[in-house]
Amino acid sequence: MSEAGKxxxxxxxxxxxxxxxxxxxQPSQKKKLSKxxxxxxxxxxxKEQKPDANQPDAPSVKQPEKKSxxxxxxxxxxKAERRAKQEAERAAKLAQKGEMPSTNQGSxxxxxxxxxxxxxxxxxxxxxxxxxxxxxVLKRRAKKLEKQQVPQRIDSEKKVNLFNHLxxxxxxxxxxxxxxxxxxxxxPAIVMLGLxxxxxYICGANSSFLNQCRPKSVSMGNAIKxxxxxxxxxxxxxxxxxxxxxxxxxxxxxxxxxxxxxxxxISNILIGNKKIKDKDVIMIYxxxxxxxxxxxxxxxxxxxxxxxxxxxxxPKQEGKEAAKRLIxxxxxxxxxxxxxxxxxxPEVTKVLLGAHALLANGYIMSRVGxxxxxxxxxxxxxxxxxxxxxxxxxxxxxxxxxVTNELGDPDDLVHSNSSxxxxxxxxxxxxxxxLNLVYDVFPPELVSMVVTELGMIPCTSVPVxxxxxxxxx
Amino acid sequence: xxxxxxxxxxxxxxxxxxxxxxxIAAIHTLIEYxxxxxxxxxxxxxxxxxxxIKWLKDxxxxxxxxxxxxxxxLRFITLTALDQSNFADCKTVLVERGNMxxxxxxxxxxxxxxxxxPFIRDGATVLTHSxxxxxxxxxxxxxxxxxxxxxxxxxxxxxxxxxxxxRRLNExxxxxxxxxxxxxxxxxxxxDLVLVGAEGVAESGGIINKIGTYQMGIxxxxxxxxxxxxxxxxxxxxxxxxxxxxxxxxxxxxxxxxLRDGLDLTKEHPLIDYTPxxxxxxxxxxxxxxxxxxxxxELINLYL
Numbered sequence: 001m002s003e004a005g006k007x008x009x010x011x012x013x014x015x016x017x018x019x020x021x022x023x024x025x026q027p028s029q030k031k032k033l034s035k036x037x038x039x040x041x042x043x044x045x046x047k048e049q050k051p052d053a054n055q056p057d058a059p060s061v062k063q064p065e066k067k068s069x070x071x072x073x074x075x076x077x078x079k080a081e082r083r084a085k086q087e088a089e090r091a092a093k094l095a096q097k098g099e100m101p102s103t104n105q106g107s108x109x110x111x112x113x114x115x116x117x118x119x120x121x122x123x124x125x126x127x128x129x130x131x132x133x134x135x136x137v138l139k140r141r142a143k144k145l146e147k148q149q150v151p152q153r154i155d156s157e158k159k160v161n162l163f164n165h166l167x168x169x170x171x172x173x174x175x176x177x178x179x180x181x182x183x184x185x186x187x188p189a190i191v192m193l194g195l196x197x198x199x200x201y202i203c204g205a206n207s208s209f210l211n212q213c214r215p216k217s218v219s220m221g222n223a224i225k226x227x228x229x230x231x232x233x234x235x236x237x238x239x240x241x242x243x244x245x246x247x248x249x250x251x252x253x254x255x256x257x258x259x260x261x262x263x264x265x266i267s268n269i270l271i272g273n274k275k276i277k278d279k280d281v282i283m284i285y286x287x288x289x290x291x292x293x294x295x296x297x298x299x300x301x302x303x304x305x306x307x308x309x310x311x312x313x314x315p316k317q318e319g320k321e322a323a324k325r326l327i328x329x330x331x332x333x334x335x336x337x338x339x340x341x342x343x344x345x346p347e348v349t350k351v352l353l354g355a356h357a358l359l360a361n362g363y364i365m366s367r368v369g370x371x372x373x374x375x376x377x378x379x380x381x382x383x384x385x386x387x388x389x390x391x392x393x394x395x396x397x398x399x400x401x402x403v404t405n406e407l408g409d410p411d412d413l414v415h416s417n418s419s420x421x422x423x424x425x426x427x428x429x430x431x432x433x434x435l436n437l438v439y440d441v442f443p444p445e446l447v448s449m450v451v452t453e454l455g456m457i458p459c460t461s462v463p464v465x466x467x468x469x470x471x472x473x
Numbered sequence: 474x475x476x477x478x479x480x481x482x483x484x485x486x487x488x489x490x491x492x493x494x495x496x497i498a499a500i501h502t503l504i505e506y507x508x509x510x511x512x513x514x515x516x517x518x519x520x521x522x523x524x525x526i527k528w529l530k531d532x533x534x535x536x537x538x539x540x541x542x543x544x545x546x547l548r549f550i551t552l553t554a555l556d557q558s559n560f561a562d563c564k565t566v567l568v569e570r571g572n573m574x575x576x577x578x579x580x581x582x583x584x585x586x587x588x589x590x591p592f593i594r595d596g597a598t599v600l601t602h603s604x605x606x607x608x609x610x611x612x613x614x615x616x617x618x619x620x621x622x623x624x625x626x627x628x629x630x631x632x633x634x635x636x637x638x639x640r641r642l643n644e645x646x647x648x649x650x651x652x653x654x655x656x657x658x659x660x661x662x663x664x665d666l667v668l669v670g671a672e673g674v675a676e677s678g679g680i681i682n683k684i685g686t687y688q689m690g691i692x693x694x695x696x697x698x699x700x701x702x703x704x705x706x707x708x709x710x711x712x713x714x715x716x717x718x719x720x721x722x723x724x725x726x727x728x729x730x731x732l733r734d735g736l737d738l739t740k741e742h743p744l745i746d747y748t749p750x751x752x753x754x755x756x757x758x759x760x761x762x763x764x765x766x767x768x769x770x771e772l773i774n775l776y777l
Contacts, residue, residue, distance in 0.1 A: 140677075274713065275720075350716065383716035445751075446717050449677065456714040458677050458750070460766035464773055 012341060021299075078464070263390040265453035266391075267294045271302055273456065275385065280306040280349045283377075286367045287318035288354025288388050295352075296329040307332040311346055313369045315412035315436065338369050341376050351377045355388040361397040362444035362459045364388075371442035383448040390452050393466050400441060410434035474509040476528045483529055490607060495534040496542025496707055497578065502529060503546060504571040507564065510740050511668035515563065522547060522563025531729045536744070537681050540725075541710040561770060573630045579704040581759040582607055586614035589703055589757040598667045599624045600657075603629035603683040604611035604638040607703045611757070612668075616647050624649040625660055629683060631742065661696045671704040673725070676714045676772055677763030680704070684743060687718070690752035699754040706760045707773055715745075715747045 001406025070442060185195040226239045237360040265278045267290075270276060284291050298304050308331055323335050336344055351373060364370075364386055413436050426434050444459030474482075482505055486498040495752070506525045512518040526543045530536050550570040589611040593599060599622060600610050607730065625684055628651050629635040635651055642649040643668030651659055667689060671680040680702050693700040715721045723732060726743040760771055 120600050128674075201670075273714070275716070385716075449714055454773075456676060458766060460771040462772070464770045468773065 065363055098334065152191075228334050257308045258391040261405050262391070262453040263293060264291055266290065266387055266389070266451050267297045269453075269455060270294055270385075270387070270451055271298050271304075271441060275350075276302075276304055276306060278305045280304070281309065281347050282306055283309045283311060283320070283344070283348045283351045283373070283382075284322060285311045285351075285353055285370055285373050286313070286316070287322035288387070288390070291352050291354050292322055292325050294387065295326060296333055299329055299331045303376060307334070309334045309336060309348060311338050311341055311344075311369075311373060313338040314416070315408070318367075330358045338372065341373055345380045346383060348377070350380050351382055351384045353384060353386050355392060355422055356439055357392050357394045357396075357463050358388055358443070358459075359452065360393075360395050360463050362397070362462055363397075363441050364444070364447060365394075365439050365441050366461070368440045371440045371446070374446040375441050378446045384446060385449050385451060386447050390465060390469060393462055393469070395466060399443075408436035408438045410436045412436055474506050479506055479528055480532055481523055483532065483534075487534065494538060494542075494606070494744065495706070496538040496705075497575070498534075498652075499526075499529050499539045499542050500546045500571070500575060500578075503543060504568055504575070507568055507571065510564075511701060511749075514561065517562075519551075528610065529725070530581065531733075533728050533730055535672050536593045536729065537710065537725050538708060541673050542707045545709070546574060547708045567591075567688075572727060577728060578705060578707050578759075581707070582610045585703055585705065585757050588611045588762055589701070590615040590618055590620075592666065592701060593620060593668075594623055595620045595622070598625070598663055599623070600625045600627075600664040600689070601638070602627050602635070602669045602686050602689055603735055604641075605636040605703070607670045607705065608668055609638065609641060611640065612647060613645055616645060622647070624760040625652050625664060626650070627652055627654050627657060627685060627689075630654060634698075654685050657685075658692050661692045664698060667693045667698055668699075669701045669702055670704050671708060672715065672745060673710045674702075674704055674709050674756070674768055675710060675747070676712070676769055678753065679715065680748050680753065680756075680757075681710075681713075681721065681745050682748065684746045687746040687748045687752075690748045694752050700752055701746040701755050701757060702753055703757045704760050706771070711772060718747055721745070721747050 017344050050090055170226075188372070199340055271294070276282065276295075282295070284295070297310060298306070310319045310323045310326070310333055312323075312335060319335065323333050326333050334344075352374065353366060353370050355366045359365060366386075373383050409431075414421055414426065423432075423434060426432050447459045449456050450459050450462070452465065457465065479502055483498055483502040486493065486501050487495065499771050503525060506522065507518070509522055510518060513519050526539070529539050529543070543708050576732060592619075593615040597620075599612070601612075601624060603626075612622075615622065624639075624647055625637040626639045626642070626649055640651045640653045661759060669682060669686055669689065671682045673681040675681065713725075714723070717723070723738065726745055727738065727741055728744065731741055750768075753765045756763045756765065756768065763771065
């Protein structure tokens with residue numbers, strides 16, 4: 001895996017950068033599969049390759065002894081390890097909390113212990129992912145990562161104050177320079193996956209290493225939850241190979257059911273209920289594989305005569321990809337930038353948006369810019385339809401885009417099509433910060449309908465689906 | 474039982490008891506059809522029932538109500554397993570369940586009246602649209618509870634059914650006035666609440682009702698008056714999720730005879746309109762008092 005050792009250099013040409021991280025498959029192919037599927041594939045690979053570690057020749061030839069220290073662990077041992085780690089973390093947390101009040105008040109030693117207990121109870125549980133400005137959290141995270149031999153990304157020095165609580169990483173530092181091949185905890189496929197996530201090749205997220213590369217994403221979270229549940233459901237008496245094949249099967253069926261079949265169902269529901277009619281002008285934003293597929297189906301199978309307006313925005317410019325695919329299918333397209341959305345909206349009969357996640361309070365989390373489109377549509381009474389598979393439903397509730405979000409690389413915004421990069425030295429300018437948000441959140445009042453594989457539901461019924469799904473397991 | 478017999482039976486049921494909803498009459502017809510039908514397998518029986526429903530929709534009665542009532546009825550009777558060995562026994566079980574369903578929904582209007590009358594306070598002024606048997610029931614129940622209130626009824630062209638409503642209310646001792654459809658905006662400042670019925674409730678929580686309801690909803694919202702809908706639960710229609718007025722299927726908007734005659738629909742007046750859930754405050758149903766977003770919840774429970 002020679003790519004793993006490459007350093008990333010800034011200013012090596014904005015577009016050229018992406019090509020540095022060569023992957024065995026073509027980038028365009030990668031984008032066709034969604035994030036959850038990637039994660040699944042990697043997990044499968046990991047499971048498959050674990051038995052190889054058992055064979056005596058492989059480790060001794062390639063890797064130093066550290067790998068043999070990590071033999072095929074049984075599930076019980078893994079669980080025990082995890083528990084031990086949690087205990088260690090809890091102890092570390094208590095110790096730190098015990099430190100802080102004592103340094104602040106210099107009170108007697110006897111008082112600190114009960115104080116820390118009280119403080120611990122009073123403090124509401126806020127996820128560590130969004131407390132990056134708290135030094136104790138940083139310390140804790142560093143310790144945890146050290147234990148797992150995962151290199152920590154250097155936090156960006158210059159951040160917008162409002163977003164201090166989110167991670168923003170410098171791309172310039174190599175993630176894997178410190179990562180020796182001897183680190184048994186991480187399979188090389190995961191390393192590759194992690195790097196690809198970091199580059200934004202695949203847009204999605206999970207697990208401690210991947211967490212460093214790119215913070216959590218909802219669909220990943222759900223997928224991982226499912227896999228973990230499957231792992232815990234496997235009876236102890238099954239042999240490891242049997243268990244692995246069972247797991248692979250269940251992962252496969254998860255992918256198939258929740259992703260492929262769901263996409264089929266959504267497409268059929270939309271088209272079958274004649275939500276796309278002749279003479280429709282449909283506006284889409286960015287590139288959602290599901291939306292593109294729905295439109296291609298409507299055009300090819302039902303021969304409905306409609307046209308599409310593709311709205312695009314920087315820095316990702318995914319709309320170009322969407323437009324390309326639609327044109328290949330023969331759909332009539334117009335391509336506009338997000339600046340002209342208000343101008344185009346009177347022509348539009350409906351807006352189709354994809355979603356990254358649907359939150360428990362009915363809010364939709366989607367690519368940044370979607371809320372703008374939804375607001376403009378609402379102001380002109382254009383119906384907004386959101387298409388989303390149920391695996392993207394989250395139990396989190398959020399009302400604005402600040403609480404959790406991803407911060408993309410600000411340098412993406414710096415490089416523009418013009419020949420002069422005016423913002424090249426933004427770091428040295430004292431009062432200037434560059435912010436590149438990835439997601440935004442908008443309320444259910446802006447959305448007319450959500451289409452899932454269960455049918456067409458109003459945005460406010462998301463918690464109902466969550467409840468029904470939890471009952472089914 | 475063939476097509477003409479089914480339609481005759483249905484018309485007969487409708488005329489017999491004017492208080493009966495078209496949906497209930499349709500369900501009676503379906504049960505009768507079930508009894509007399511000579512299908513030999515369940516699949517054939519189901520096909521025949523679907524045919525019967527199509528015939529009933531072809532009459533000029535309210536298509537929305539028939540669609541929803543029949544679909545729910547079919548769902549109800551086929552919900553649990555049929556493990557009778559004899560097909561005749563199966564049919565008996567289905568007919569039994571059908572009658573049980575009818576009994577359940579017969580008490581619907583009473584339940585709604587009981588839930589709805591507390592919202593009409595002493596001294597209130599109510600605005601309603603056209604004629605609705607459920608709204609009538611609620612108002613009569615409120616009067617029975619010794620509340621004094623006034624009612625404004627829209628004339629509701631083209632059939633001027635509002636006058637019939639006003640007549641019945643006056644007979645019951647409730648002072649009521651017929652107003653022009655165009656006067657809804659004018660009268661809105663005088664009323665305390667708006668109470669309408671519905672022919673169908675869409676999956677979004679919006680309602681399909683006699684034309685003129687939508688503008689009443691808009692005026693009510695603009696004047697901050699509560700807009701209440703009274704509707705029985707068998708009127709919840711699945712798979713109907715209109716995004717706007719044009720999105721409502723033509724078979725609901727126009728009479729069956731209009732569609733059959735192939736008239737130019739751009740020149741025909743639609744009979745119903747769609748009021749989106751944003752304009753509705755609460756729905757009084759026999760399942761309880763629901764917000765529009767809870768309708769989808771209930772539908773998921775009923776159908777999934």
